Amino acid sequence: MTDKFIEEPPLLRGSGATLWRQIASALEEDIKADRFAAMDGRLPTERELTERFDVNRHTVRRALATLAESGLVRTEQGRGVFVNREVVDYPLGKRVRFSANLSAQQRISAGRILACVKEPVQRDARTALTLRKNAQVWRVERMGLVDGEPFSLASHYFSVARFPKLGQAFETTDSITEALKSSGLADYERHETRIYARPPTADEIRRLALPRGRPVLVTESINVDSDGKPTEFGIARFAADRMQIVV
Amino acid sequence: MTDKFIEEPPLLRGSGATLWRQIASALEEDIKADRFAAMDGRLPTERELTERFDVNRHTVRRALATLAESGLVRTEQGRGVFVNREVVDYPLGKRVRFSANLSAQQRISAGRILACVKEPVQRDARTALTLRKNAQVWRVERMGLVDGEPFSLASHYFSVARFPKLGQAFETTDSITEALKSSGLADYERHETRIYARPPTADEIRRLALPRGRPVLVTESINVDSDGKPTEFGIARFAADRMQIVV
């Protein structure tokens, strides 16, 4: 068949169940069956839905409003209604490892090292890592993936003096933890994290596949080794509509 | 003035701010200033609000819907729209004292002893306090108040054999903890609590100022002393729309 919805059963009128509830649950079913994937998660327009269900536009809007209320979809004026990707919890405990926690959420996390360069330390990283002026640091750019989709963009800074051979490690692994281990750092924990949000750059919009007008959530975190000495300064940018930080 | 809303400033039309948002915030302000107290927390009818703001009924309903969404009011079909009294958290930890927790919630708790009688123990209390048949118990009826409003009705049972002079203590205090202390019980903790709900009696409707059709939430709890011996059996009835139990 050419149209998935051509055989839509008519709504039950005057049966106790309201029309808008029936529409909402029909759409909810479609969403959960991923039937809007072909339209990149976009729902039919309100006009199309009025034809599909043969009701007034306001009745469709009532249904969409409840779906938006429950977080299942979001409406964007002038663009359409879109299925919300599921929100990923991002816990910020001292000893929590993101990938381990994601496994608990039945998700697959992965990453890709985009770049690894040696450069003079800049202001924030220098303060965080307590380095002297003009010290050399590794800057590692990494894209985090959840279920294969771009999820985060992170810049990690490490002292070259402390980890002289860290750069080579990233030729064989995409994991920060692995690379640090091969450089002699067995364990670390989160020391301090600051969280804020800002509008995205054009690059972030493209790389994180951000919807128009959505901010990026930024975390700046300092990790320390078992002696409490700072080992890493990281700035991570997240698609704010796809995750929430849990403290 | 005879009408609090007679001088309602007209809504700003075409000023960027939507009418329903202006209506919602005007009503929110009225609610927070307690201006519906004279009507027992009932808002004007939708028809009256359309006249007050000079808009269509649907526009008023849009505003009311958002207020209901945020929990500020509740609508009852065929009756009206009512201000929700704020919900009080009632934690059920072993060592938690209600009044102390309420202070943390910026509320004032108090109580009033309604009655204190000596009588033969009944079934539930006898099981809970492990007393023999026909043993005498104190039954203390107490009304709990939060911010001066009736909040709970509780029956407390204590063994007369264990606390022979407890009855006199309530002539000078309204606090259960105080009275027990004067009878030699310095400390106790919560042992077990069962929770259920049922329709209220006429007396409970009156004393707790229950809205029509609302159930009472009932807790049956056993407190024990530091040796683990049961000291108190209590049945408390709460207005379920004014509190939630936190376990």
Next chain:
DNA sequence: GATATGCGGATGTCTAGACAAATATGAAAG
């Protein structure tokens, strides 16, 4: 006195249509 019945008033649902605001798209201009 207790029980039905009916009525008015309240909120709930649905339809119909208009205009506003934001967006997407393609044509025209530089």
Next chain:
DNA sequence: CTTTCATATTTGTCTAGACATCCGCATATC
């Protein structure tokens, strides 16, 4: 090729009216 502009599309807001459903209350009936 890029920018600007007009236009069509899409969602947002508001109005108008009809009927349904639920509630409270007065009245009638047994």
